[in-house]
Amino acid sequence: MWICAICVVFIIVGMIVYKPYLGVALVIVSIPFEGIIDLGHFSIYPLETILAILVLVCIYKYKSTLGRYNSFRNMKLVYCCIPFILCIMLSAIKSIELSLTVKEIVRWLELFLIYYLTINLINDDKKMRVVLYSIFLTMAIVSVFGIIDYLSVEYSGGRIYKTDRAGSFFDNPNPLAGYANLIIPVSFVMLMTSVCLWERITLGVFTVLSIVVWSLTFSRTAWVSLVLTMILVFFLTKIKKRVVLVLVVFFAISVVAILLLPSNIKGKFMGTTTLNAVKVSLEPRALCYPIGLNMVKDDLILGIGIGNYPLLIKKYTKVRELTHYVQVYDITHHHLLSLYLQVFVETGAAGLSAFVFWLVCTVRYLVSSLKSLENSRHYWLFVGLMGGVIVYLFNNLADVLTVHGIHLQWGIILGLAVVLTQFRKSETCLKTA
Secondary structure, three states, X not given: OHHHHHHHHHHHHHHHHHOOOHHHHHHHHHOOOOOOEEEOOEEEOHHHHHHHHHHHHHHHHHHHHXXXXXXXXXXXXXXXXXXXXXXXXXXXXXXXOHHHHHHHHHHHHHHHHHHHHHHHHOOOHHHHHHHHHHHHHHHHHHHHHHHHHHHOEEEEOOEEEEOOOOOOOOOOHHHHHHHHHHHHHHHHHHHHHOOOHHHHHHHHHHHHHHHHHHHHOOOXXXXXXXXXXXXXXXXXXXXXXXXXXHHHHHHHHHHHHHHOOOHHHHHHHHHHOOHHHHHHHHHHHHOHHHHHHHHXXXXXXXXXOOOOXXXXXXXXXXXXXHHHHHHHHHHHOOOOOOHHHHHHHHHHXXXXXXXXXXXXXXXXXXXXXXXXXXXXXXXXXHHHHHHHHHHHHHHOOOOOHHHHOHHHHHHHHHHHHHHHHHHHHHHHHHHHO
């Protein structure tokens, strides 16, 4: 095991040293398989290990190329996240357990780090396509295993158990749905704009697989988030007729994918969308808000401290009604089911304001870039990437996707969208010259 682990590490280091942008692709591949590899007295976190290797290689590359030409100088939207980073550091002063605080801080720093590396390492069409197909291939693998996981049965004690919702490599169906939400708009737009037959067939298969596993998660939050994103992108884009066609084709593919499902699954799909099912799901989630507000009422400015939430949540759920305690604690002992509420509770009003400021700057930049990219060959890819960025923001209203590493995928998609704006600027400068 040790020999295999060392060989894999050396291969990864060699790939990243030879082509640093492949480090971004390796991070993409490792996101769904986030976990721990136990080597006796030593444990390895694959995602963090690959990211650490990528950072060390980039530091080496930066020092070796600094005197010859500018490198790693693209800082677009990076400065906007500095206030939020400062608020996180300030809230860490209230740390109860250092390991949990460090873990949460690292999660946020990883997001900003992978975004920074993406906008600096991906600088041409070839690298862009390698990263995009890494995303699609990884999603295809996740989708296949998710579908198999849903359709398979388990035998235990002479009884048959069947999975109610697809989870694939994630420990919960909701993260899988949130992960698929990020990728479906991008793969679908590439499918619509592709001119090569084999590429259309490949992307079509990937997109259908993604939609099928997305449906099998039975995540109402993910469904609503994607629909809202499609509607919002429709109003933001300038070419309305083409958008209508895109929307019609998307919903047609979705309906066909759902119709291909067995009748019992279709019946469950329809039952999930009833008002009663939505009400049953929303009741325990609604209790998260009074619990969160009760936790932070004495620390409104800086919050309870980053990473302190898991240590305090049991105390605050016990004061609720006994009939709801077990259910509420089961769904809140890891997070508060809303990223924005979680940020508010842990970092206070200052942290939430800084976080919203960064998101507003990001969305404003993307919306303003739509017009400048309108006549660019990358326009529709940019629209798909923008859809991936926006659907994540909607999805986190009722989920916390930073817990599962999906925020790194979002950071890469956001970085690719910013890279496309840089491509347009270089094309414009060349044309002017």
